[in-house]
Every structure is written in structure tokens, then in C-alpha cells.
Amino acid sequence: MIIGSGTLKGRSLKSLGKEPWLRPTSDKAREAVMDMMRPILAGARFIDVCSGTGAVGIEALSNGATHTTFVDIDNRSVHLIADNLRMLALQEQASVVKGDADGYVSGLQGAEFDVLFADPPFDSGLQEGLLVTLSEHLREGADGCIIIMEHPSRRPVQERYNGPAIDLESYKERRYGDVSMTFFRATKHRIEADSTSHDPTK
Secondary structure, three states: OEOOOOOOOOOEOOOOOOOOOOOOOOHHHHHHHHHHHHHHHOOOEEEEEOOOOOHHHHHHHHOOOOEEEEEEOOHHHHHHHHHHHHHOOOHHHEEEEEOOHHHHHOOOOOOOOOEEEEOOOOOOOHHHHHHHHHHHHOOHHHOOOEEEEEEEOOOOOOOEEEOOOEEEEEEEEEEEOOEEEEEEEEEEOOHHHHHOOOOOOO
16 A cells, blocks of 8 residues: 655555455545645644544645544554554654544544544444534534545435534535545534525535
């Protein structure tokens, strides 16, 4: 696995081969996400949920993020991410959290990050659950934050999640074969939005 862009372009990452518990984001999809996000990654605080190998969060650091927090519940992923960070001398720019994804995001209010990327196991059903949890727990400090959810193309996520303080509104979707990425922007909750139609083309 190779870092495809940024200051670390061309550097190798450790992986564990084809493991049934590990499904890294493809190089094509990862590089496409970085191309789209590069203008806002400079100086950003990035969270990589269900990190796996850590490739997405490390690519964010390579493209200008100041800090990435990696979150994964599997010990093998936690050790693999730590090894990759040591190999690339990125320990000072990163934190590795061993924990449940839903439990972790339920503790976020929004001031802790600028961009959050999540790639839950496709058979876990966590995609919808994480977006609901984020909408319910994020507060006004999350206004303007970006959330990217990777999910199976055959199982799209909703276009909008309304919360008490923050709404998540999708503004872009990209499909890479069987895998899709839906981009959400966190915006302060507007009560009147519940009674008006949402134009997904905006």
C-alpha cells in the first residue's frame, strides 16, 4: 500500500494482506477524496473512524492536516496504525484510540475536529447509525465541519439527518464501483428546515 499524494507521496504503508476483518479504502477512492478535500485539509484536525490500516488518516496528514485521530476497535488495526505512524515519524501529529466507533462519536461535540471520515465494515450496519449518532450529539461548534461516510453503493445513506443543534446535509456523492462516498456538511439546526423541501442538487 502506497501513499498516493502530498508530502509523503510514494512512501509505503504496512498492511496485513487480505484479511477477512480488514477492507482498506481503495487507492483510487482514497486519492480522489484527497483531491476533493485538499483545499480544506491544510491545518485541519482530521478523525479517521474505523481506521483499519490508517491509510486515509495518514494520507490526510500527508496533505496538510495538522493532526489525525485514528479510532478502531480491533487490536490488530490499532497496532498496525501505530507501526505505520512510527515508520513515517508521525507520532507527534496523531493519536490512536482503541474503542467502539459509535461510543467514540457519541462523545464528540464538534469543536474537536474539522473533517471526520468513517469507513465502517460494510456488513456492520454502522453507516446509518454513526450518522444518526453524530446528528444527535454534535453541538453548534460543529457548524461547517465535513463528514465523509464510505458505504456500499447498493445501500445509499439518507440525504439529511436532523439533530437538536446540528443537521447533517449531504452535498456530494462519489461512486467507485461497489463503494460510494457521501459527503455531509454540519450546519446549525434550522427548525423551519423540517417543513421545507430539500433540494439535493444544491
